[in-house]
Amino acid sequence: MMLTLSGLVSGFLIDKIPAFEVVLRIAGALYILWLAWHTLRASYTFDEEQTKPLGFIQGFFIAGAECQGDCLWTDALWHLPGK
Numbered sequence: 536m537m538l539t540l541s542g543l544v545s546g547f548l549i550d551k552i553p554a555f556e557v558v559l560r561i562a563g564a565l566y567i568l569w570l571a572w573h574t575l576r577a578s579y580t581f582d583e584e585q586t587k588p589l590g591f592i593q594g595f596f597i598a599g600a601e602c603q604g605d606c607l608w609t610d611a612l613w614h615l616p617g618k
Contacts, residue, residue, distance in 0.1 A: 548555045 545559060549559070
């Protein structure tokens with residue numbers, strides 16, 4: 536729900552204020568660099584006890600809860616030709 540709403544809001548703002556797209560691109564790039572930096576600095580230990588991997592049902596519900604596809608579809612539909 537939140538991803539759908541953020542996709543609609545960002546699409547609306549980009550349509551009304553085209554310069555806002557540059558701000559979103561820069562903010563997105565900085566966020567990805569921040570994630571990469573923290574991933575590189577993270578320490579990993581593999582000596583801990585291994586947990587049982589998730590099964591199909593648990594993975595299915597996790598994938599449905601993340602809803603990343605909602606934002607992509609909303610953004611794609613918002614910018615259809617002819618609108």
